[in-house]
Amino acid sequence: xxxxxxxxxxxxxxxxxxxxxxxxxxxxxxxxxxxxxxxxxxxxxxxxxxxxxxxxxxxxxxxxxxxxxxxxxxxxxxxxxxxxxxxxxxxxxxxxxxxxxxxxxxxxxxxxxxxxxxxxxxxxxxxxxxxxxxxxxxxxxxxxxxxxxxxxxxxxxxxxxxxxxxxxxxxxxxxxxxxxxxxxxxxxxxxxxxxxxxxxxxxxxxxxxxxxxxxxxxxxxxxxxxxxxxxxxxxxxxxxxxxxxxxxx
Amino acid sequence: xxxxxxxxxxxxxxxxxxxxxxxxxxxxxxxxxxxxxxxxxxxxxxxxxxxxxxxxxxxxxxxxxxxxxxxxxxxxxxxxxxxxxxxxxxxxxxxxxxxxxxxxxxxxxxxxxxxxxxxxxxxxxxxxxxxxxxxxxxxxxxxxxxxxxxxxxxxxxxxxxxxxxxxxxxxxxxxxxxxxxxxxxxxxxxxxxxxxxxxxxxxxxxxxxxxxxxxxxxxxxxxxxxxxxxxxxxxxxxxxxxxxxxxxxxxxxxxxxxxxxxxxxxxxxxxxxxxxxxxxxxxxxxxxxxxxxxxxxxxxxxxxxxxxxxxxxxxxxxxxxxxxxxxxxxxxxxxxxxxxxxxxxxxxxxxxxxxxxxxxxxxxxxxxxxxxxxxxxxxxxxxxxxxxxxxxxxxxxxxxxxxxxxxxxxxxxxxxxxxxxxxxxxxxxxxxxxxxxxxxxxxxxxxxxxxxxxxxxxxxxxxxxxxxxxxxxxxxxx
Numbered sequence: 001x002x003x004x005x006x007x008x009x010x011x012x013x014x015x016x017x018x019x020x021x022x023x024x025x026x027x028x029x030x031x032x033x034x035x036x037x038x039x040x041x042x043x044x045x046x047x048x049x050x051x052x053x054x055x056x057x058x059x060x061x062x063x064x065x066x067x068x069x070x071x072x073x074x075x076x077x078x079x080x081x082x083x084x085x086x087x088x089x090x091x092x093x094x095x096x097x098x099x100x101x102x103x104x105x106x107x108x109x110x111x112x113x114x115x116x117x118x119x120x121x122x123x124x125x126x127x128x129x130x131x132x133x134x135x136x137x138x139x140x141x142x143x144x145x146x147x148x149x150x151x152x153x154x155x156x157x158x159x160x161x162x163x164x165x166x167x168x169x170x171x172x173x174x175x176x177x178x179x180x181x182x183x184x185x186x187x188x189x190x191x192x193x194x195x196x197x198x199x200x201x202x203x204x205x206x207x208x209x210x211x212x213x214x215x216x217x218x219x220x221x222x223x224x225x226x227x228x229x230x231x232x233x234x235x236x237x238x239x240x241x242x243x244x245x246x247x248x249x
Numbered sequence: 250x251x252x253x254x255x256x257x258x259x260x261x262x263x264x265x266x267x268x269x270x271x272x273x274x275x276x277x278x279x280x281x282x283x284x285x286x287x288x289x290x291x292x293x294x295x296x297x298x299x300x301x302x303x304x305x306x307x308x309x310x311x312x313x314x315x316x317x318x319x320x321x322x323x324x325x326x327x328x329x330x331x332x333x334x335x336x337x338x339x340x341x342x343x344x345x346x347x348x349x350x351x352x353x354x355x356x357x358x359x360x361x362x363x364x365x366x367x368x369x370x371x372x373x374x375x376x377x378x379x380x381x382x383x384x385x386x387x388x389x390x391x392x393x394x395x396x397x398x399x400x401x402x403x404x405x406x407x408x409x410x411x412x413x414x415x416x417x418x419x420x421x422x423x424x425x426x427x428x429x430x431x432x433x434x435x436x437x438x439x440x441x442x443x444x445x446x447x448x449x450x451x452x453x454x455x456x457x458x459x460x461x462x463x464x465x466x467x468x469x470x471x472x473x474x475x476x477x478x479x480x481x482x483x484x485x486x487x488x489x490x491x492x493x494x495x496x497x498x499x500x501x502x503x504x505x506x507x508x509x510x511x512x513x514x515x516x517x518x519x520x521x522x523x524x525x526x527x528x529x530x531x532x533x534x535x536x537x538x539x540x541x542x543x544x545x546x547x548x549x550x551x552x553x554x555x556x557x558x559x560x561x562x563x564x565x566x567x568x569x570x571x572x573x574x575x576x577x578x579x580x581x582x583x584x585x586x587x588x589x590x591x592x593x594x595x596x597x598x599x600x601x602x603x604x605x606x607x608x609x610x611x612x613x614x615x616x617x618x619x620x621x622x623x624x625x626x627x628x629x630x631x632x633x634x635x636x637x638x639x640x641x642x643x644x645x646x647x648x649x650x651x652x653x654x655x656x657x658x659x660x661x662x663x664x665x666x667x668x669x670x671x672x673x674x675x676x677x678x679x680x681x682x683x684x685x686x687x688x689x690x691x692x693x694x695x696x697x698x699x700x701x702x703x704x705x706x707x708x709x710x711x712x713x714x715x716x717x718x719x720x721x722x723x724x725x726x727x
Contacts, residue, residue, distance in 0.1 A: 004321060007333035007543065011489070012314040014551035023312040028304030030497030031460055038497075063514070123531070137531040138479065142445060158515035167529035171478035175471055193500035193515075200521075201496040204461045211527035212477065215519035220471040224386035224404050225412050227276040228429035233385055233437055234444075235471030235518070 035205050042202030045195035049187060056156045056189040057243060063159035068218030068231065069182075069241040077107040080244050084109060084148060084181055085116045087240055091179050093145035097121050100168025101150025103183050107244070109148070123170045141172035147236075149174050151184040153199070157192035160217045161241065164210040174216060180236040182216075184243045250337075250368045250396065254583035254595060254604035261577035261610070270406045274575050277405055282569040284512020285620065292508065302505045303624045305498050306560035309459075313550065313559075316459040316492045317541065323462025327524030329537040337367040340542045344369065344451060344484055345376055347538065351482060353378060353449045359468065359476045360384040361453025362563060363486045365397065365585045366544055369451060380451075381443045383472035385436055389415055398579035399587070401510050401565045406578065440472075450476035450534070454487035455562075456502055457539070459494050464539065466520045467507065474518050483522070483534035489541050490550075490559040502562065505622035509564040545598035554633050558593045560623045567617035567627060573610050582607060589617035589627045593634065601638055602647045608634035653697035672717075678710045 012020050025032045033041075049056065065071050074080045084107075088096055096118045098104050113120045121140055141147070149169065153162040161182045165171040174180050190196050196215075203209045220235030231237050253260075264270055289295045309316055321331040334340035340363075348356060356378050358370050370391060373380035382391040386403035390396065392415040397403030404412070410426050416435050427435075452473055456465040464485050466473035477483055493502055499521075507516050526533025549555050568574045568588030579587040583604070584595045592611065596604035608631040617627040641648025664674035685691050686709040694702040701707070 002333050002335040002339060002543075004318075004331070004333050007335065007541075008314050008317055010335075010543070010547055011317060011550065014547040015311070015314060016551070017314075020314045020318065021312075023308065023315055026304070026308045028301055028308055029494040031494035033495070033497065041497075067515070067517075134531055141532075142441070160515060160519075165478075165530060165533065166527065167531075171474070171530070171532045175474050175478065193503060194497075197497050197500045204496055209461060209463075209523055211523055211530065212533070213521040214474060215515070215521075216517065217515045217519075218517050220469070221517055222385045222433060222470050223280070224384070224389065224402065225407075225429040225432050226273070226409055227280050227402075227405070230430050230433040233433050233470045233472075234383070234440065234475055 030201065033201075038198070038202045038205050041195075041198040045190055045198050048195070049190050052191070053186040053189060056191060057186055057245070059156040059191075060154055060159065060184075060189045061243065063156060064154075064218075064241050065159070067159035068221070069159060069161075069239050072240065072242045074242065074244055075246045077244065080183065080242050081107045081109045081112040083242055084183075085112045087179070087181060088113065088118055088146050089116060091145055091238075093118055093179070095119050095121070095140075095144045096146045096148065097123060097140060097144040097173055097177065098148040099123055099150060099170070099173055101183070103150040103185055103244070104148060107183070123168060123173055137170060138172065141170060141176040144177040146179045146181060147173045147175075147177035148181045148183070151182050151188055153196060154184055154189040155191075155193060155196055155215070156189050158215075158217055160215045162196060163214045163216065165212050165214065166210065171212075171214075174214070175220075175235045178232065178236055179238045179240070180216075181240045181242060184241060186243070186245060250365055250585055252584045252595070252599035252603065254599060254607060256583055257577075257581050257604075257606040257610065260581035260583070264578040264581060265576055269408060270578055271576075273406045273408075274578055277399060277402060277569055278575050281402070281511060281565070282620075285509050285566055285569065286512075288508035288512045288514065291514075292504070295508075298501055298505050299622055299624055301501050302562075302622055303560065305493060305501065306562075306623050307557075309492050309494055310490060310550070310556060310559050313489065313492070316494060317489060319459040320457055320462060320492055321539075321541065323460065324524070324537075324539050325462075327462045327537075329462065329524045329539055332538060332540045334540055334542045334544070336544050337542065340486060340540050340544075341367040341369055341372055343540060344486075344538075345373060345378075347482070347484065348373065348378055348449055351449070351536075353482070355443065355447045356380040356449045356451060357443060357447040357472075357476055357480065358382050358387070359450065359452040359466070359473045360387055360401075360403070361451065361486055362397075362585050363453055363488050363542055364451060366542070367486075369486075379443075381440070381447075383440055383443070383470075383475065384468070385433065385470060388436060388440065392416070396580065396585075399565060399568060444475050444479050447480045449482040449484065450480045451484045451486060452476045454485050454491050454539075455506065456499060457487055457492050458496050458499065459492050461496055461523060463496065463521050463523045465499060465503075466522070467503070467516045467518070468520075469511070469513075469517045471518055474520055477520055477522055477534065478532050481534055482536045482538070483525075484538040484540060485522075486540040486542065489543055489546055490561075506562050506564050509566040509620070509622040548597050549594065552597070555593065555597060555630055557625050558590065558597075558627075558630060560625055561590050561594070562623060564622055566620040566622060567625075570616040570620035572612060572614065572616065577610065581610075589631070590625070593627065593630045596634055601634065601643055605638040605647075605649055608632075608638070651697070657698065672714060675710050675714055679712055682707070682709050 592607040
């Protein structure tokens with residue numbers, strides 16, 4: 001068995017040195033960027049997302065479509081709730097699971113879904129995180145026909161929806177059900193991966209990095225059989241992105 | 250995995266005449282190769298990104314000890330466990346013992362070339378666990394009892410008929426072969442059952458971030474996400490070179506990796522994991538283990554002329570670009586890493602003696618160097634390895650060149666070192682070659698150079714050199 005010290009010592013030796021040295025500054029990697037620069041980058045990313053939201057939405061619509069999202073644009077809350085209900089109906093959804101994102105309570109979703117006859121479950125954290133509870137949450141996700149989430153960030157460059165799993169936003173909600181619907185509001189669209197990771201790095205330096213992060217860009221897909229692209233090998237077969245443009249209610 | 254590099258020639262010969270496999274390899278070429286070219290053309294700062302990616306990796310590898318120390322410290326700080334494995338056996342034993350200690354029945358495996366180095370799934374199945382590959386290509390390969398054919402397209406050589414037979418013999422209805430969608434949905438059903446009962450996962454690592462102790466997984470299928478969501482234990486395995494220093498470096502590295510691998514702007518799922526699940530989460534692993542493996546990589550690291558090969562981010566672009574790989578296929582290379590990069594890594598890790606055919610199997614056309622997202626100069630290293638085998642530089646007993654071959658090259662070298670010698674040598678060469686040449690070509694030379702003309706023709710050296718012809722003409726003109 002190799003311990004850390006002897007493992008690293010062997011690496012040091014292979015590098016032709018007798019002891020580990022601290023690297024001198026190198027501008028290729030961002031690790032030498034100080035906290036102030038990281039923080040300025042993150043603030044800039046958020047400011048741009050807000051001030052350029054109209055053009056970023058246009059870019060997002062295009063790249064999300066290319067990534068395989070079915071993109072819907074609406075300009076009010078009622079319409080988006082109706083849209084979600086009609087997608088659920090199209091898939092004969094009996095069981096619908098939604099996250100605790102606030103955008104999903106802003107739109108009259110629960111009432112509309114319940115009225116349509118679907119069984120709606122909301123993932124919420126129960127204080128007793130027993131094995132039974134975990135099992136229950138897992139099987140709910142595997143059983144659900146549709147999973148609905150908000151969007152923590154979107155990335156216009158790649159058509160990506162970013163979700164940080166946490167209480168109320170379970171890891172499987174956007175993965176296990178055959179259909180995933182994500183609801184996006186303007187102001188949450190970042191220009192590119194640079195901005196997304198600038199924010200992550202700033203969060204990290206402030207000790208606020210989330211436990212994990214999922215970047216989702218379209219439906220689950222594979223081309224492992226004769227190079228033919230097929231959607232839905234493990235995750236959703238179909239993914240919808242609903243953009244509420246004006247927040248009018 | 251036991252290296253079978255010695256069989257390169259026979260495996261290659263088999264593949265070249267296999268029409269079905271040749272068709273599949275053509276898919277790799279047109280799909281991935283063209284995809285990468287399109288993606289690069291669509292990215293305005295593509296060359297800048299490659300330069301930056303190379304600089305990040307150069308820096309990281311030059312300070313690998315420092316960043317390994319930082320990474321392992323951070324993973325532990327985040328509540329994870331780090332295991333340093335000197336070799337594949339140690340890594341495999343650690344994972345198997347962990348599974349035993351935790352009473353694990355079912356292990357789901359996401360794609361990981363490092364786990365292939367330890368033949369992990371095979372060994373865990375032999376040890377009584379149910380270890381299932383969940384990447385569709387790997388799943389097919391596991392059912393067939395084979396090893397992956399390509400870094401990112403492991404089952405590229407299997408036809409729909411092969412896949413149908415492997416998934417379910419009774420699925421095929423008469424002569425009709427099911428289409429790719431039907432087969433994929435059948436595999437989805439089968440693997441869903443496995444996910445539901447899995448209590449441990451083993452995944453690879455595309456990037457490990459030193460400053461934050463994060464690992465990043467890139468998949469299109471979603472099996473990487475299943476692996477980090479369903480089981481109660483997640484084990485990530487990585488080669489020790491897979492580090493980037495900063496979270497911010499990920500935007501550059503992800504861009505070049507994904508575009509070079511599949512030509513996509515981004516893969517469907519990119520997952521960043523910073524340790525076990527947080528206390529307020531319902532799902533996610535309670536335990537996170539990171540296995541960092543050396544397994545001979547220090548031999549590349551300590552070698553200044555080969556160190557650059559550790560910059561590799563395993564995108565597979567050099568395979569898709571390689572005219573030799575596209576004909577001889579992945580299995581010929583005899584170990585985990587095929588293609589041009591494999592022809593450097595494999596001989597050094599598994600031994601140059603049996604693998605000397607690998608660096609020789611290249612036309613040195615440079616397509617791999619051109620395709621590499623971190624600009625690894627693969628042809629330079631292939632030449633270096635050829636030089637070492639021929640001269641027996643790593644082990645005098647392993648010298649592959651014959652005395653006669655060395656004598657010829659020595660004579661060649663002397664002959665090329667001065668104008669007079671050159672003219673004289675060319676004259677001798679002409680006189681020597683003439684009896685064996687037909688229409689200006691020597692097709693069959695006598696020993697000791699008969700081996701050389703087995704696969705090539707040699708043009709007859711001109712009777713008169715260009716210089717002397719020009720001189721003659723000049724005199725005439727005056």
